[in-house]
Amino acid sequence: MGQSNARAASGPDKAAALQAVAPVMHCEALQAQDLSDIGGAGSRVLTASVNTENGKSQCAVEGLLAPAIHFKLKLPMVGWTQRYLQVGCGGLCGSISMDAGAANGCAALESGEFAMASTDMGHQGMGGEFGRDTQSRADFAYRGVHLTALASKKLIQAFYGQRQAYAYFSGCSDGGREALMEAQRYPQDFNGIIAGAAAMNFQVQNGLYHAWQSTANTSADGKPVLTADRLPLLHRAVLAQCDALDGQRDGLIEDPRACHFDPKTLQCPLPGASPQSDCLSSAEVETIRKLYDGPRDPATGKRLTAGGPQPGSELSWAGVFVAPQGSTELFSTSIAMDALKNLVFEETPPASFTLQDLVFNQATFDKLRARHPLLDATNPDLSAFKAAGGKLILWHGWSDPHISPLNTIAYHEAVQTTLGAAQAAEFERLYLLPGVYHCQGGEGPSAIDLLSPMMDWVEQGAAPGKVQALPPAPRTAPSGFGMPKLPPGVAMPVLAPPASDLTATPVKARWISPYAGSASAVPVDASGWMGSDFFLPYTPRMR
Structure with missing residues (x-):
């Protein structure tokens, strides 16, 4: 898959230099982005539309990475400060949670400065029956999270015209x-992992x-x-x-x-x-x-x-x-x-x-x-x-x-x-x-x-x-x-x-x-x- 370019910027002075970046394309245009290079044939953006959440406007993206990995990506329409946060799920997954977890009071998160994504890890529902399928087991074990990171970063690059400066999980x-x-x-994949x-x-x-x-x-x-x-x-x-x-x-x-x-x-x-x-x-x-x-x-x-x-x-x-x-x-x-x-x-x-x-x-x-x-x-x-x-x-x-x-x-x-x-x-x-x-x-x-x-x-x-x-x-x-x-x-x-x-x-x-x-x-x-x-x-x- 190649490198995921998490480290597009580094250095002790970079945090102070991060500026808000505006989109360079319409949200709906992300549906034309090809994800087959990441997830294989059939991988694509399913929907991309602007909505409002907690008073903040965002481009809400849903995608599929073949054969069955679903992911969601939220891209701020205003105020994106070049940071990407991916979050995990609990139990045996099977649904998409955007809960950031241990970030109580984090100002950058609460003000909507992060692009955020998560995945269902390649199956739907909390049951474990997916584990009998070789591909589904691999998707749950490691592939779902990794490919979601790659796909989200590709969409960030397209939407804002530049890569994220820092990636977190x-x-x-x-x-x-x-x-x-x-x-x-x-x-x-990530600069910082919690x-x-x-x-x-x-x-x-x-x-x-x-x-x-x-x-x-x-x-x-x-x-x-x-x-x-x-x-x-x-x-x-x-x-x-x-x-x-x-x-x-x-x-x-x-x-x-x-x-x-x-x-x-x-x-x-x-x-x-x-x-x-x-x-x-x-x-x-x-x-x-x-x-x-x-x-x-x-x-x-x-x-x-x-x-x-x-x-x-x-x-x-x-x-x-x-x-x-x-x-x-x-x-x-x-x-x-x-x-x-x-x-x-x-x-x-x-x-x-x-x-x-x-x-x-x-x-x-x-x-x-x-x-x-x-x-x-x-x-x-x-x-x-x-x-x-x-x-x-x-x-x-x-x-x-x-x-x-x-x-x-x-x-x-x-x-x-x-x-x-x-x-x-x-x-x-x-x-x-x-x-x-x-x-x-x-x-x-x-x-x-x-x-x-x-x-x-x-x-x-x-x-x-x-x-x-x-x-x-x-x-x-x-x-x-x-x-x-x-x-x-x-x-x-x-x-x-x-x-x-x-x-x-x-x-x-x-x-x-x-x-x-x-x-x-x-x-x-x-x-x-x-x-x-x-x-x-x-x-x-x-x-």
């Missing part, structure tokens, strides 16, 4: 995986982590052992033990790895006692231990996942792998079944396959290895991205129930090991947000702007330091981040922080510093989990 969840896939496979709560360890994350979280909380009769109404009791006990470890009681745990909570402290005193309002049954205690610990190979004791949900995350379990009373619907069940039946194995399981058929052992893990170089984005060799001048910001909420933050820490440290800590520090940063759930929300301040410091880093050479996180404003969750479809009459409870002196102080803004390691714990023991080699350099698989 921001995504969370699978969007974080997409972000890292770009840095690893196509280091010339990867939040990345589903980079895709094979293990969806094939084993969510499957375990679902089955561990399912009794022999198919009903959940732990229900969402029990979570505040558990969370309150975790905070009572660990909140003050960081020197202040604020309802947040600064580094959950330092919290060694034993749920047995909540077990009802009488053997076989039914769950009470102030204690847990032995079955609930055992289930909680399984949820924290994750699956292990029964023969060796080795972990099958890099890590589980962290202490302090308990309220966020609701709707993911802990359902409300009266419901057995779990997001972990649906995402695991989609992945296991359609995506992660070379050999498709039989139609009768259920999670109860999945064996958590080394033999199952080894079946995930074949598509690791295709779907995973854990290659720590970012030397080409660094050589191209790229900058990378990783971020993750400590209370994420969907993807353990230990995966992101493991990747951050793998990059340091591969390139050297000093070399990595020249282009990569990691931010961990206490009390923050998956990509947004939670008990901690989650509204954060990482796009502005990224722009300063790329355009002015000013490396980011502390960033401010604010309590989030109410918002609608982007598609793909996963909540169960509950039966009629069953409502998802709103689990507010426990009403106690531990959390009496309202959540305030806090400054989040780049992660610099911690003496409290080793995030991933290289000899302790079966997929440690997934975080070593590897050759990407294309099909």
Whole structure:
């Protein structure tokens, strides 16, 4: 495909020199642009028309890259300052989201200065059936995002008569995986990449982590052992033990790895006692231990996942792998079944396959290895991205129930090991947000702007330091981040922080510093989990 010309301009003084550029052609004329050189025969602009969004006029473009990658591109009619932002999608994608993610309060974005694009990654709908088709898998793995970048830049060149000065990518969840896939496979596509709560360890994350979280909380009769109404009791006990470890009681745990909570402290005193309002049954205690610990190979004791949900995350379990009373619907069940039946194995399981058929052992893990170089984005060799001048910001909420933050820490440290800590520090940063759930929300301040410091880093050479996180404003969750479809009459409870002196102080803004390691714990023991080699350099698989 050739180079994508992300770096049409550079230098410490360039940011100040960027001027607004006006279109040189009518919006509708973009429909005549040929995209077959990018996506192959049949690739084209479907529609191009002027509309108004948030009071700003834009050229809204929809396009197709063969065989089935749909994308949208928004081109400002006024005030484009030569910057391009592409954003990712969540879950298994299948729809186009234009949510910019970690850019709360970014002035350039809010004033409409960016050209923006996103893609559905080559299939429509949230189901995983597309994974049975070789081309669709490749489009989802890496091709959809890359070709959207190339097509959008070609249309920018045509519309404004010049290329973008800087190109950025921001995504969370699978969007974080997409972000890292770009840095690893196509280091010339973007100057700055922001990867939040990345589903980079895709094979293990969806094939084993969510499957375990679902089955561990399912009794022999198919009903959940732990229900969402029990979570505040558990969370309150975790905070009572660990909140003050960081020197202040604020309802947040600064580094959950330092919290060694034993749920047995909540077990009802009488053997076989039914769950009470102030204690847990032995079955609930055992289930909680399984949820924290994750699956292990029964023969060796080795972990099958890099890590589980962290202490302090308990309220966020609701709707993911802990359902409300009266419901057995779990997001972990649906995402695991989609992945296991359609995506992660070379050999498709039989139609009768259920999670109860999945064996958590080394033999199952080894079946995930074949598509690791295709779907995973854990290659720590970012030397080409660094050589191209790229900058990378990783971020993750400590209370994420969907993807353990230990995966992101493991990747951050793998990059340091591969390139050297000093070399990595020249282009990569990691931010961990206490009390923050998956990509947004939670008990901690989650509204954060990482796009502005990224722009300063790329355009002015000013490396980011502390960033401010604010309590989030109410918002609608982007598609793909996963909540169960509950039966009629069953409502998802709103689990507010426990009403106690531990959390009496309202959540305030806090400054989040780049992660610099911690003496409290080793995030991933290289000899302790079966997929440690997934975080070593590897050759990407294309099909």
